[in-house]
Amino acid sequence: MSTQPAPAARPAAGAPVLQVEGLTCAIGGAVIVDGVGFDVAPGEFVAVIGPNGAGKTSLFNLLSGLLPVTGGTVTLAGADITRESPSARARRGLGRTFQASSVFVGLTVRENVRLAAQAKLGGSMRPWQRVRPGDAAQEVAGRSLERVGLGARGEDLAGALSHGDKRKLELAILLATDPAVVLLDEPMAGVSIEDVAGLTEVIASVHREEGKTVLMVEHHMDVLLGLADRVAVMHHGKLLALDTPAKVTSDPAVQQAYLGESL
Numbered sequence: 001m002s003t004q005p006a007p008a009a010r011p012a013a014g015a016p017v018l019q020v021e022g023l024t025c026a027i028g029g030a031v032i033v034d035g036v037g038f039d040v041a042p043g044e045f046v047a048v049i050g051p052n053g054a055g056k057t058s059l060f061n062l063l064s065g066l067l068p069v070t071g072g073t074v075t076l077a078g079a080d081i082t083r084e085s086p087s088a089r090a091r092r093g094l095g096r097t098f099q100a101s102s103v104f105v106g107l108t109v110r111e112n113v114r115l116a117a118q119a120k121l122g123g124s125m126r127p128w129q130r131v132r133p134g135d136a137a138q139e140v141a142g143r144s145l146e147r148v149g150l151g152a153r154g155e156d157l158a159g160a161l162s163h164g165d166k167r168k169l170e171l172a173i174l175l176a177t178d179p180a181v182v183l184l185d186e187p188m189a190g191v192s193i194e195d196v197a198g199l200t201e202v203i204a205s206v207h208r209e210e211g212k213t214v215l216m217v218e219h220h221m222d223v224l225l226g227l228a229d230r231v232a233v234m235h236h237g238k239l240l241a242l243d244t245p246a247k248v249t250s251d252p253a254v255q256q257a258y259l260g261e262s263l
């Protein structure tokens, strides 16, 4: 394993941090993502919406390298990453959360974050590693937990957290790897109504105060309206619209795509 921390993705001045061109994925005769193209500026917040089965998660899987690209390109900070492995993309600063919760429930909250920090710093992935004073991974873990409002829960088992707090923990794990571009796949999925506002505020502050570029799949437009600079609408694997939340919600083609579902 390399002992050098990977450099964060940094585009040339004025250039997009993420460029997607003609992105296509055909599996077994079905085209699940079809010629999708868009640019994302550094620090921008782009929401990705669309009816069920529209291709939102598949788009994220293509961006993070979990699905094979069969056409088109993905460029991160000027580097063509289309054929790179998920871990190579992560080292370049492309971070990702998943629709389903993915924390180690048998480890403490702090250990979960510390593991990610250790991996980023090029150290061991052993959760039982002895912590020394001034330990960099421990400090990163502490800062990341404070960042998401879990500073007081570090010694609790991750399995004891509420679903909403597990989502915050996933965000802290992601932040510990210091990604430049963050892909959040339905971070509100399964979160109770009471927890949605708190989680929304955490995501907003991470975006606003740390200048992270965020792409977020989300079904609820009310959550997105206050967060997103632009909204990308997927439909049948294609990019149907990409515009401000107000323009997208009043777009007749988008309303037609959502016929029978709430926008």
Ligand SMILES: Nc1ncnc2c1ncn2[C@@H]1O[C@H](COP(=O)(O)OP(=O)(O)OP(=O)(O)O)[C@@H](O)[C@H]1O
Residues within 6 Å of the ligand: 027, 030, 032, 050, 051, 052, 053, 054, 055, 056, 057, 058, 059
């Ligand atoms: N690995 C795969 N192999 C074959 N088909 C797939 C694969 N992954 C996704 N699909 C198909 O691609 C289409 C898009 O799925 P995807 O999960 O990307 O949609 P989505 O917009 O994220 O939906 P939802 O909002 O329900 O999560 C679906 O028809 C799905 O069955």
